[in-house]
Amino acid sequence: xxxxxxxxxxxxxxxxxxxxxxxxxxxxxxxxxxxxxxxxxxxxxxxxxxxxxxxxxxxxxxxxxxxxxxxxxxxxxxxxxxxxxxxxxxxxxxxxxxxxxxxxxxxxxxxxxxxxxxxxxxxxxxxxxxxxxxxxxxxxxxxxxxxxxxxxxxxxxxxxxxxxxxxxxxxxxxxxxxxxxxxxxxxxxxxxxxxxxxxxxxxxxxxxxxxxxxxxxxxxxxxxxxxxxxxxxxxxxxxxxxxxxxxx
Amino acid sequence: xxxxxxxxxxxxxxxxxxxxxxxxxxxxxxxxxxxxxxxxxxxxxxxxxxxxxxxxxxxxxxxxxxxxxxxxxxxxxxxxxxxxxxxxxxxxxxxxxxxxxxxxxxxxxxxxxxxxxxxxxxxxxxxxxxxxxxxxxxxxxxxxxxxxxxxxxxxxxxxxxxxxxxxxxxxxxxxxxxxxxxxxxxxxxxxxxxxxxxxxxxxxxxxxxxxxxxxxxxxxxxxxxxxxxxxxxxxxxxxxxxxxxxxx
Numbered sequence: 001x002x003x004x005x006x007x008x009x010x011x012x013x014x015x016x017x018x019x020x021x022x023x024x025x026x027x028x029x030x031x032x033x034x035x036x037x038x039x040x041x042x043x044x045x046x047x048x049x050x051x052x053x054x055x056x057x058x059x060x061x062x063x064x065x066x067x068x069x070x071x072x073x074x075x076x077x078x079x080x081x082x083x084x085x086x087x088x089x090x091x092x093x094x095x096x097x098x099x100x101x102x103x104x105x106x107x108x109x110x111x112x113x114x115x116x117x118x119x120x121x122x123x124x125x126x127x128x129x130x131x132x133x134x135x136x137x138x139x140x141x142x143x144x145x146x147x148x149x150x151x152x153x154x155x156x157x158x159x160x161x162x163x164x165x166x167x168x169x170x171x172x173x174x175x176x177x178x179x180x181x182x183x184x185x186x187x188x189x190x191x192x193x194x195x196x197x198x199x200x201x202x203x204x205x206x207x208x209x210x211x212x213x214x215x216x217x218x219x220x221x222x223x224x225x226x227x228x229x230x231x232x233x234x235x236x237x238x239x240x241x242x243x244x245x246x247x248x
Numbered sequence: 249x250x251x252x253x254x255x256x257x258x259x260x261x262x263x264x265x266x267x268x269x270x271x272x273x274x275x276x277x278x279x280x281x282x283x284x285x286x287x288x289x290x291x292x293x294x295x296x297x298x299x300x301x302x303x304x305x306x307x308x309x310x311x312x313x314x315x316x317x318x319x320x321x322x323x324x325x326x327x328x329x330x331x332x333x334x335x336x337x338x339x340x341x342x343x344x345x346x347x348x349x350x351x352x353x354x355x356x357x358x359x360x361x362x363x364x365x366x367x368x369x370x371x372x373x374x375x376x377x378x379x380x381x382x383x384x385x386x387x388x389x390x391x392x393x394x395x396x397x398x399x400x401x402x403x404x405x406x407x408x409x410x411x412x413x414x415x416x417x418x419x420x421x422x423x424x425x426x427x428x429x430x431x432x433x434x435x436x437x438x439x440x441x442x443x444x445x446x447x448x449x450x451x452x453x454x455x456x457x458x459x460x461x462x463x464x465x466x467x468x469x470x471x472x473x474x475x476x477x478x479x480x481x482x483x484x485x486x487x488x489x490x491x492x493x494x495x496x
Contacts, residue, residue, distance in 0.1 A: 005460070015405060018267055022403055155270055157263060157434040183457045186405040189441055192455075196440055207440075209431045212253070 004173075007181030010145045011172050013165040013190050016152040017109075020116050023147055029139045030117040031127040031168060034151035035160040036214060037088050038110030040128040040226045041073075044090035046245040047130075047232035049099035053243040055114050056106040059083070065104035074106025078217040081106060089222050090130075102242075109151040114238060117149050124238035129164055129201075130231040136171040138235045138246070146172055146180070148187075159193075159208035160226070162186075163201065166194030167229075201227040252421075255429030258393045259420050261413040261438050264400040265357075268364050271395055277387045278365040279375040279416060282399035283408040284462060285336050286358030288376040288474045289321075292338040294493040295378075295480035297347035301491040303362050304354040307331070313352035322354025326465040329354060337470050338378075350490075357399040362486065365397050372486035377412055377449075378479040384419040386483045386494070394420055394428070396435075407441075407456035408474070410434075411449065414442030415477075449475040 014023040033039050042053055056062045056074065059081060066072040066083045073086050073093070080087035088107055105111075117124050123142065127135040139146050148168055150161035169187045173180050182188065197204035202224050205211050214220040225231075236243045262271040281287050290301055304310045304322065307329060314320040314331045321334050321341070328335035336355055353359075365372045371390065375383040387394050396416055398409035417435045421428050430436065445452035450472050453459050462468040473479075484491045 015263065016267065018270070019264065019403070019405075022266070153433075155267070156432075157267075157437065159433040159437055162433075162437060183460065184404075185401075185407040185410075185457045188455050188457070189405065189407055189410060189437070192441060192444055193437055196444070207436050209433045209436070212431065 004181040005183060006178065007176070008179045009143065011169050011180045011182050011187060012184040013148045013150070013169060013187040015150050015157045015162060015186050016155050017113050017116050017149070018155040020149060024120055025145065026120055027122070028145040028147050029123045029125060029142050030147045030149055031125045031135055031139060032110070032113050032117050032149045032151065033127045033161050033164045034107065034110035034113065035128055035164050035226050037090060037222055037226060038107035038151065039126045040130055041088050041090040041093050042105070042126050042236050042243060043128045043130045043232050043234055045093035045098065045103060046234040046236055048094050048096070050093065050103055051100050052102045053236070054102065054104040054241070055111040055243065056104050057111045057115060059106070062104060062106040070104045071098065071101055072104045075108065077108060078214070078219055089219065090225055091222060109153060113149055113151040118238055126236035126243060127164060127168060129167070129227050129229050131234055132167055132171060133230045134233045135235050136168055136175055140172055140175045140180070143179070153209070160205055162190040163194050163197050166190030166192070170194060252429040253431060254426065255424070256427045257391065259417050259428045259430050259435060260432040261396045261398070261417060261435040263398050263405045263410060263434050264403050265361050265364050265397070266403040268397060272368055273393065274368050275370070276393040276395050277371045277373060277390050278395045278397055279373045279383055279387060280358070280361050280365050280397045280399065281375045281409050281412045282355065282358035282361065283376055283412050283474050285338060285470055285474055286355035286399065287374045288378055289336050289338040289341050290353070290374050290484050290491060291376045291378045291480050291482055293341035293346065293351060294482040294484055296342050296344070298341065298351055299348050300350045301484070302350065302352040302489070303359040303491065304352050305359045305363065307354070310352060310354040318352045319346065319349055320352045323356065325356060326462070326467055337467065338473055339470060357401060361397055361399040366486055374484035374491060375412060375416060377415070377475050377477050379482055380415055380419060381478045382481045383483050384416050384423055388420055388423045391427070401457070408453055410438040411442050411445050414438030414440070418442060
């Protein structure tokens, strides 16, 4: 059972950026997740050897980075930005030509979540199923409170992000060997949902709304990849406004 | 499976008042729930024959109603208000002396949720496990979109309210016989959680944070009652700022 009042550090799950003011605190580790597809794409990029990602929020920010000569990725509501070289499918970030490059990336929900998390003096990590074990191990090793921030869908609860949060909360509790406690109902609920989904996440996510949104746009071919665990050991981390990696 | 794009009317679940601006619309039925304990207490009051309940939000509002000669119930963080005749345990509302009376009631989370829901021209109903079937039947008979608004705990997701929401979303979908659809991940997630909890809700809620909060304050003796289904057929409804009943 996830509920526990015993431990040195707390693990909490925030289902949406709109609830972030209720959760944010100083001196914590924040794992930001946007499973379909931003944070999965970021992990894929670093696994492929990309050297840094600059998160962009507005279209004009992306246009700025493009003009500065950076490779530019980005979408708005699933459609590739006019100024972008490609959209946010993780597969786009696996091109060997991207190795060693810095990419500017614009996403509907992910960038805003990253920036909100960065408002306080916290350590911001990028989490996805593809780096689940690595990001949890890295976070637990910091021996601080851990907040998992779901990017959601336009500030709404989103199933796939909650499933990641539940898987991560379970992993953190297990890795922490009693040092992490949780009195947070959203952590408990997401862990219960993850236990239901774990035997067959692709099938479970059939129930979710965003999966259908992606399907309608022909973007759903990445879903099995986005739900695959531990494809990479990379742990992207925000440093001076850029995402860079450290190995766990 | 809850997910469906087919139907005349939508059912959605809002996990917290903080997310309400993303959900609110015109011409809908809103079921407000605060299982531990406000909405369960309200249903108990009407089952006991109380004639109306005036929801109060601030302490000075409660003091006003008290001065006006009304029976006054209310708590702040589980402690009975100084001006109140009694606190918010459902058992307090079962006293036969209350029959036919109007009660002013102040709650930590419930009143604010009721007032937020009332900002648009919607029909506001009070839901709890104790009137689950009745409130769902009443709502479905209106043949409008249905929003379930969880009062939560200080704007956070709360397990017991999500369980009610999941139970109600399932009931509405079943009663609606295909006329209700849902593309809402929080409806889907809460229904999955409810299916896990349904065989033994009291045991399941052991995992939840608010249950422990109540226990610490010695207020947890009402939990089994708050999780009992269909104790009453009363459907409290907001009318000119007061809750009154109509039988389903």
